[in-house]
Amino acid sequence: MANLLVIGGTKGIGQALTQSLINQRHQVFFAARNKAELEGASFVELEVTQEINDQFNGLPDVLDGVVYCPGSINLKPFARLSSADFLKDLQINLLGAVNCLQALHSRLKKAEHASVVLFSSVAATRGMPFHASIASSKAAVEGLTKSLAAEWAPAIRVNCVAPSLTQTPLAEKLTNTAEKIENAAQKHPLNRIGQPEEIAALANFLLSPQSSWMTGQVLHVDGGMSAIS
Ligand SMILES: NC(=O)c1ccc[n+]([C@@H]2O[C@H](COP(=O)([O-])OP(=O)(O)OC[C@H]3O[C@@H](n4cnc5c(N)ncnc54)[C@H](OP(=O)(O)O)[C@@H]3O)[C@@H](O)[C@H]2O)c1
DSSP: OOEEEEETOSSHHHHHHHHHHHHTTOEEEEEESSOOOOTTEEEEEOOTTSOOSSTTTTSOSOOSEEEEOOOOOOOOOGGGOOHHHHHHHHIIIIIHHHHHHHHHHHHHHTSSSEEEEEEOOGGGTSOOTTOHHHHHHHHHHHHHHHHHHHHHTTTEEEEEEEEOSBOSGGGHHHHSSHHHHHHHHHTSTTSSOBOHHHHHHHHHHHHSGGGTTOOSOEEEESTTTTTOO
């Protein structure tokens, strides 16, 4: 049984992961801004873009794994993206993760083999129109992944999952009609969009000892989109 924290564990991919970790009988903590209840896990109220003071005080001294899920999808033509848009995306995708990982480092160091999982996006690898801001932020997350993996090895592994469009509350505007889902599906070699459980399964693997010789990786789970045209 491991002590695991899923930041952004109340919705979408994070919720699917939290539920799976509960089912595996780990000691699970899940954090978000809006309170939620899940039998078998303890809730931590947290706004990742604000300073972290005592929010993590209730966590155990030793953490075996942390997953950082909060992110954004802010698609606009480049001409309409303000620097405030870029900063907002950086705040939630990159700096929130930095905030949390700095606050949690001492707990991760105390574990025998800790694992951190971050989230990028297919848009950081494959150029797509209107993705300039989110692609820049996620590329920064991929840079953080590799740098931290180097700095924290061999004690703490750091890896990153890069999904394509997945049916979650975050992607609601892009998936709220059958027509939108079908159009998006056609853009993927596997002819459909992702489900949160499929992305959570990879994060689960990266947390587990089964991935114990992997660090600094960006793994794509995207219906083939990043590799096949
Ligand atoms: N879904 C996709 O199509 C897709 C595609 C590519 C990449 N991704 C990436 O995958 C990751 C997970 O995405 P998702 O679709 O599962 O997201 P989601 O449905 O929006 O869930 C995000 C979770 O993070 C929490 N959260 C959001 N902002 C927060 C904040 N400021 N402070 C604390 N908690 C916060 C949310 O709860 P509260 O709102 O209550 O705080 C929720 O639990 C993201 O990094 C996203 O960029 C997703």
